Amino acid sequence: MPRYAAVDIGSNSIRMLAAELVPGSPLKTLASSRQVTRLGESVFRTGRISQGAMDLCSNVLAQMAEEYRSVGVVGVRALGTSALRDAGNQEEFLKRASDALQTTVEVISGQEEARLIHLGVQSRWPHPAQRVLIIDIGGGSAELILSENGRMSQAFSKPLGALRLREVFLKKDPPDGKDLHRLEEYIQERIVDAVRRFGAAPYDRVIATSATAAALICAVNRVPRAKRETADRLRASISQVRKFYQDISTRDLDFRRKIPGIGPKRAEIIVPGVAMLWIALREFRLRNLYYSAAGLRDGIIADLAARRVGRELSQLDAEQRRLMSEMARKYGVPMSHARKVAAIAHTLFDSLQSLHGLAPAYGKSLEAASYLHDSGHYVSDTRHHRHSYYLVANSDMPGFTERERHMIANLCRYHRKSTPNAAHAQYQALDPESKRAVALLTPLLRLADALDRSNDQRVESVECSLKNGDVVVRLQSHSDVDLEEWAGERVADIFREAYGHQLVIAKARR
Numbered sequence: 001m002p003r004y005a006a007v008d009i010g011s012n013s014i015r016m017l018a019a020e021l022v023p024g025s026p027l028k029t030l031a032s033s034r035q036v037t038r039l040g041e042s043v044f045r046t047g048r049i050s051q052g053a054m055d056l057c058s059n060v061l062a063q064m065a066e067e068y069r070s071v072g073v074v075g076v077r078a079l080g081t082s083a084l085r086d087a088g089n090q091e092e093f094l095k096r097a098s099d100a101l102q103t104t105v106e107v108i109s110g111q112e113e114a115r116l117i118h119l120g121v122q123s124r125w126p127h128p129a130q131r132v133l134i135i136d137i138g139g140g141s142a143e144l145i146l147s148e149n150g151r152m153s154q155a156f157s158k159p160l161g162a163l164r165l166r167e168v169f170l171k172k173d174p175p176d177g178k179d180l181h182r183l184e185e186y187i188q189e190r191i192v193d194a195v196r197r198f199g200a201a202p203y204d205r206v207i208a209t210s211a212t213a214a215a216l217i218c219a220v221n222r223v224p225r226a227k228r229e230t231a232d233r234l235r236a237s238i239s240q241v242r243k244f245y246q247d248i249s250t251r252d253l254d255f256r257r258k259i260p261g262i263g264p265k266r267a268e269i270i271v272p273g274v275a276m277l278w279i280a281l282r283e284f285r286l287r288n289l290y291y292s293a294a295g296l297r298d299g300i301i302a303d304l305a306a307r308r309v310g311r312e313l314s315q316l317d318a319e320q321r322r323l324m325s326e327m328a329r330k331y332g333v334p335m336s337h338a339r340k341v342a343a344i345a346h347t348l349f350d351s352l353q354s355l356h357g358l359a360p361a362y363g364k365s366l367e368a369a370s371y372l373h374d375s376g377h378y379v380s381d382t383r384h385h386r387h388s389y390y391l392v393a394n395s396d397m398p399g400f401t402e403r404e405r406h407m408i409a410n411l412c413r414y415h416r417k418s419t420p421n422a423a424h425a426q427y428q429a430l431d432p433e434s435k436r437a438v439a440l441l442t443p444l445l446r447l448a449d450a451l452d453r454s455n456d457q458r459v460e461s462v463e464c465s466l467k468n469g470d471v472v473v474r475l476q477s478h479s480d481v482d483l484e485e486w487a488g489e490r491v492a493d494i495f496r497e498a499y500g501h502q503l504v505i506a507k508a509r510r
Contacts, residue, residue, distance in 0.1 A: 002310050002350060002360075003030060005068035005076045006300035007061070007101065011040030011083035012139025012163045012269065013211070014060050017297040018068040020354055021305050022466065026124065027298070028354065030071040035060045036265045040083030040140045044167040048088045054096060061100040074310025074360050077300045079116075080107045082140025082161055110157020113296065114143040118152040120299030121207060121292050125233065126150065130204035135280055136295065137212045137273050139163035144194040144280070156194040160187055162212050162273030174252045175271055183272060187279045195283050206281070206289040211266055212273030217291040218261025220244055225261050232293040238281045241289070245271075245278045314349060314363025320399045324371035331375035331391065340457045342370035345448035349441075351464035352471065355499050356440045365404055366441045369411035370448060376412070389413035389426065407434050414442045415449055419494055443495040447503075450487035451475065459484050463508065471501045474508040481507055 005018040018031040037057050042050035061078075068076065078097070084090055084107045097105040108116075117136045127147060134145040142160035146153045169183040170176075208216075217223070217231045220240045236244075248256055249271050256267035281289060304310075316324065328338050349356075349363045376387030393409035400408070410427055414420055420427045420439050430438065451459045451473075458479040465472050473488065475481050488505040495503040 002075065002305065002353065003071060003073045004301045004304045004309070005031075005073040006297040006304075007064060007076070007078035007105075008296045008300070009039065009057070009061075009078065009080040009084065009097065009105065010139050010296075011043070011081065011141075011161055013037055014039075014057060014064070015295075015297055016064040016068060017301065018071050018073055019301055021301075022354060025465075027301065030073075031067045033064055033067060038139075038163065040086075040161070040163050041167065043083045043087050044140070044164050047086065049083070049090075049093050054093055057093070058096050058100045061097055065101045065103075072357075072359065074313050075304045076101070076103045077304060078103055078105045079113075079296070079300065080105060081113055081296075082110075082138060082159070082164070085109075086140070110141060110143065111155060113141070114145050114155035114157055115152055116296050116299030116303060117143055117209060118145050118147055118155070118299070119302045120294040120296060121209060122147070122150060123302040124294040124298055125207070125292050127205065131201060133198070133203045133206045133284065133286070134209065135206070135213075135277065135289070136209045137162055137276050138210055139269075142276055144191065144198075146198045154194075154197060156191075156197075158190045158194075160190055160276050162269040162276070165272035165276070166269050170272060174250055180249055180271075180275075183275055184279060187276055188283060191280060191283055198284075203284075203286065206284075206286050207292045208277060208289045209292050209295045210273075212270065213277065213289075213291050214293070215262045215266050215270055216241065216244060216274055216277060219259050221261075223261055225263055228261070229293065231261075231291055233290055235288050235290050237288045238278075238286060241274065241278045241281060245274045248274065310360065311350070313360035314367075315346060316364050316367050317399075320364065320368070323397065323399060324368050327395065327397075328371045328375065331372075331378035333371065333374050333377075334455060336457055337374070337452055337455045338371045340452045340459070341373070341445075341448045342367045344451050344459070344462055345370045345444055347462050348444045348448060348464055348473075352444070352499070355466075355471070355501070358437055358440060362437050362441065365407045365411065365437070366445060368400070368404075368408045369415070369441075369445055372408065373412045373415040373445060373449065385413055385416045388415070393426070403431070403434060406430060407438060410434075410438045411441055411445055414438065415445050419497075440498055443491060443498045447473070447488055447491045447495065450491055451484045453483050453487035466501070467504075469501060470504045471495070471499065472504045472506065474506055476508050 003020045008015040013036045015034045019027040039053050128150040132147040136143040138161045140161035144156045217234050220236045223231045257264050345366050375391050376384035379387035389409045397405050458481050459475045461476045463474045485505050492503040
């Protein structure tokens, strides 16, 4: 399945997540990192990003880029939020950040930030039929999101981030009583519109996201910071939040740093962050809140997946597909069968990416072989797989490298009968990486071909997942697919040899 990376350049910290999407399972994290940069500190004081913060962010981003590139992501989206929206030298930062990541960095609006946060929460903790209030407190802004029946109904983005509020209101440590009063009044005034617009209807659940919410939940539930991942979906009542806020707002930084669940950097800005959560609970008349570890990065990855970003990397481009169609027609290949095999093969390739680990470009070779594997019938029905190899290996194929052409030819050769073998000269002529690719793609081509055994396109689509160590392929169809199931099961042995997993073929229930 596709692998994506998300970079969240926040006002307080930069976060990176690289993950793989596995059907029917949570995101599989491949790389994750976070670095406190305090990007917004100088912005909220002077209106500009300091040179020191810019240098630090550039170095952090370059390192993160190395991390996500090492796991083979096919799509990346890097976003800047509140501090970058306000920075007078935004363009200079964006150029340096984009150079460091080697991808474009965008500055998004508060509404887009809210949309992605909502998408991230729903992707990890779905609430398809509930009325949910989501509160995200970043370094520069806070997002108040109303979710109804799984959709974002309304959203407000307010300049109520923990770092911004500290810079504006809290000048002493421990905070001065008058400063706290001004802080609380400011928060209340800023959220009154959202309270009124969201209405008085009850909420099925209130979910808080971000590091401030994590620290609060860990502290009141006595979860050590080292085990923060276990805090996901834990709860805190309004009385616990109020008591915690009253306690930390009268204590100095050294005391706050000793509280379990709060890191040394978070302790510096925890007071205004918790003030925002407490006042939100009070003004919305809520009894408790739950913490979700999901956030903007999860939303970015869910959005990339929904838009199928990177899918084109594993599929033939228009010109290559035109050439394959012309070659297939020239050799009398039934086009309906070729297209169906190509579609199934592509689904298998994407779904099993975590098992085969091949770069997306190999999917193009598999698709090309799907079009041409039966071309050898043009010469003879007997041993047509060998004739397919000869025709492809000796064809002029503009748009493909010589290496790709020979890989495609070998896949055609092995779509039936024997599997890749050290005794076969044409297989031994491949470079080691191509040999590995052919060995892993051969079972996928055979399976795709088998699932259209009748040549009637009875299988409409397939769903592929890993369950209890088995690779389960479910066939979507309104027709009788007993022949396709039988043919697919005959591929199980060579599939197990190549992938080390049992193959299970079943018709999906309707």
